[in-house]
Amino acid sequence: MSDLILFWHRRDLRVSDSIGLAQACNTNARVIGVFCFDRAILTNDSVAPARVTYLVGCLQSLAKDYRRAGSQLLFVEGNPVVKIPLLATTLKAQAVYWHLDIEPYSQTRDESIATTLKSDGIEVHTNWDQLLHAPSEIITGNKQPYTVYTPFWRNWNSRSKPAPVEVKLPPCQLDATELTDLAQVPTIDLPTAKDLGFTWENPLKLEPGTSAAARELAEFCDRSICEYDEQRNYPALTGTSGLSAALKFGVIGIRTVWAATIEAMAQTSSDEARAGITTWQQELAWREFYQQAMYHFPSLAQGAYRDPLKHFPWQDDQNRFDAWCRGETGYPIVDAAMRQLNEIGWMHNRCRMIVASFLTKDLIINWQWGEKYFMQRLIDGDLSANNGGWQWSASSGMDPKPLRIFNPYTQAQKFDPEADYIRQWVPELKSVETNLILSGNIPPLTRHQIGYPLPIVDHSVQQRLFKDLYASVKGVAV
């Protein structure tokens, strides 16, 4: 055994505020980082080019941070179950450190790797890092996981939160023998997204790397955290943080993010501002709620949580689905949102709820089709948040209000009252009067002239049909 520790990066692409990396660096050992391009993840059909492009950019920035500290980040490619133990044994590492994850795939993979490493006499050190509270920490009085958000939030919010962790990454260079041995693994140069088979030509919603994420957080705290309560629902405004991709890949530590909210709170005495900050903290709690749900109920990843929706007679019309994907349903707010997703790989939360309700309740298409399409497009695509959002919208998930049907017209009237967002993403509607766009009463001739489709379904008819189908599976009228 050498005095070398490997820190395996996964959803923690940073060298600051990192619990495991701080622990590794506090030993007297040498520490280097490793990232594995997992072929199983990269070749499944739910990968978004924008997400891979962001990931590669973040890895570039992480490698730079290692170099700046006089250390290094290694890259390997293949099956981590094979590659991580192979790298550790080749370098005769004394230990491998990593952060725990809630996803079923990651847990199975990690168990297998831990078993191999231990049988090779290599220590394994793991910590929870991506959550403010580990899944087992926030449980009901009966020691059960929460299945309803509000009591989860009360419990979660009542607990003190850990402060950001200081990391002192020491310089570490591999010696000549270690460098020669690496050829047996082998390590690779950091590939581009194109090398990995993904092309994303449009600008990214968020610049990759820790500095950009820190800047975005600071700007959000200056610009809009205090007005978050009023602004977060208006997609034409920049009223949200835009940090979702950074949080998904751990480009910023969750403790750092929380500390920023506490600081913002300390700097204001206005009740409205405090309400805005609290509402944003509640979004961070939603993120943790869905992660702990996935951890405790991994079958969520496979399908509906609620019984009535487990065998729902979805209509699954491929042509309607394709029109939804392209943003050509004839419903302006739905089309604007889907085109935003297709063009920038991100969609505003209000619009995610609108298009998800439209797909499931108006087109009566299985929510899992939408869940997958989102994963194929989103820069922030994340199993637990995406699955939670889709199950919430489909009324199949952990939510006490079972049937929620959004009216796309009233949603647009309320949240895009000047149709600015709609016109931004559906330019054919630029010269159409606002009230016609918002009410859906754009005359068929105008639609024809500007090349904008007729509505592919009638909202009131479909809403009735959905309710009838729901009543038939539930056995009660709705």
Ligand SMILES: Cc1cc2nc3c(=O)[nH]c(=O)nc-3n(C[C@H](O)[C@H](O)[C@H](O)COP(=O)(O)OP(=O)(O)OC[C@H]3O[C@@H](n4cnc5c(N)ncnc54)[C@H](O)[C@@H]3O)c2cc1C
């Ligand atoms: C159908 C549907 C699918 C979704 N899919 C994803 C997804 O794949 N990945 C993802 O990160 N979020 C997803 N969300 C949640 C939410 O839409 C995004 O987190 C948010 O729009 C990201 O923008 P922001 O960073 O500006 O958010 P902000 O409003 O600034 O919120 C701050 C952070 O809190 C977290 N957050 C906010 N809302 C939620 C929520 N409802 N559930 C879980 N976490 C939340 C995110 O990490 C977000 O970055 C989905 C929501 C719905 C309704």
